[in-house]
Amino acid sequence: MTGKHTDKNITRRRAIAVTGGTVAAGGLAVAGYQSAFADETTADTEATAADASASASSGTCVLMSSVTEGPYYLDGALVRKDITEGKSGVPLTLRITVQDTTESCAPVAGAAVEIWHCDAWGYYSGYTTANPGGSAPAESEDGSTADDQTYLRGYQIANANGVVKFKTIFPGWYTPRTCHIHVKVHTGGEKEDGTYEGGKVNHTGQLFFADDAAEEIFALEPYSKHTGSYTELDDDMVYDGGGAASGLLTLEPVHKADPSKGYKGYITLGIDPDAENTGAGSGGGGRPPSGAPSGAPTGTPPSGAPSDSTSPSASASS
Numbered sequence: 001m002t003g004k005h006t007d008k009n010i011t012r013r014r015a016i017a018v019t020g021g022t023v024a025a026g027g028l029a030v031a032g033y034q035s036a037f038a039d040e041t042t043a044d045t046e047a048t049a050a051d052a053s054a055s056a057s058s059g060t061c062v063l064m065s066s067v068t069e070g071p072y073y074l075d076g077a078l079v080r081k082d083i084t085e086g087k088s089g090v091p092l093t094l095r096i097t098v099q100d101t102t103e104s105c106a107p108v109a110g111a112a113v114e115i116w117h118c119d120a121w122g123y124y125s126g127y128t129t130a131n132p133g134g135s136a137p138a139e140s141e142d143g144s145t146a147d148d149q150t151y152l153r154g155y156q157i158a159n160a161n162g163v164v165k166f167k168t169i170f171p172g173w174y175t176p177r178t179c180h181i182h183v184k185v186h187t188g189g190e191k192e193d194g195t196y197e198g199g200k201v202n203h204t205g206q207l208f209f210a211d212d213a214a215e216e217i218f219a220l221e222p223y224s225k226h227t228g229s230y231t232e233l234d235d236d237m238v239y240d241g242g243g244a245a246s247g248l249l250t251l252e253p254v255h256k257a258d259p260s261k262g263y264k265g266y267i268t269l270g271i272d273p274d275a276e277n278t279g280a281g282s283g284g285g286g287r288p289p290s291g292a293p294s295g296a297p298t299g300t301p302p303s304g305a306p307s308d309s310t311s312p313s314a315s316a317s318s
Contacts, residue, residue, distance in 0.1 A: 061105040062245045062270045069204050069279035072124040082167040083154035085146035089120040089169030091262030098162040101270040107162025112186040112196045116153040121226045122174035125151040133175025134228015155196045170217045178236040179214045181207040203271045204279045207247045216259045
């Protein structure tokens with residue numbers, strides 16, 4: 001399907017706090033983040049140790065499936081916990097643990113975990129005129145002060161337990177994909193000028209959401225303003241049905257009776273720190289149906305960012 005909104009070249013905005021700590025529009029995010037992270041600080045060591053112990057006792061440590069990075073990757077994301085920049089949506093707190101599949105599931109301290117995803121209406125920063133399919137308002141109508149080149153993108157550096165945490169919003173959707181978050185794991189580099197430089201990419205993947213949670217969220221504002229056909233997990237061209245090993249998040253609502261309060265998401269990424277991943281990945285699925293996202297970046301992307309899709313498979317599996 002083709003979106004009915006009018007594309008606009010966005011030049012109006014700069015972020016009010018690109019280093020994190022912003023207040024999301026609509027009053028949803030702050031309370032949700034506070035609730036979601038309130039009980040996690042003291043639990044990190046215990047939870048990570050439990051993960052490693054369970055993996056070691058079973059004799060397995062699962063190497064995560066690698067898939068394409070898609071056409072919406074940009075270099076130069078900022079190192080920060082809060083990546084919302086005021087984007088409105090249901091709060092989502094992510095706790096990601098990075099483990100070494102070659103060393104008895106030991107935590108990979110110092111790994112840089114990078115994530116990026118679309119906003120509540122299906123738009124990516126850097127590509128704000130790309131049609132998300134269905135019918136959605138123009139990205140410029142969201143009323144936020146987010147920087148159109150950086151919102152909903154960021155790095156965190158893993159602590160001694162291999163853990164990183166992000167504050168973000170539940171992603172929206174775009175044709176022909178299910179709801180997802182892109183992720184890369186880097187090692188060997190260092191933080192420089194607010195971003196992460198050098199090293200190599202060990203893993204490129206995507207994180208996925210159970211259909212029932214996504215359906216609840218998409219019935220709420222502002223998500224409900226984007227109408228059309230949502231792709232469920234079983235019909236997605238990238239998700240292969242492998243559960244957590246294929247990126248399926250464990251989700252926990254902050255308040256079971258009120259999904260607008262937000263979710264906590266958990267996953268363990270098993271990587272080989274000696275391996276290098278190109279980002280081409282798998283999960284091509286052929287050419288996207290009519291109405292799939294298209295369009296060049298608006299404005300000037302961060303230095304080193306690609307100007308188009310990275311490969312034919314990336315174009316087909318955004």
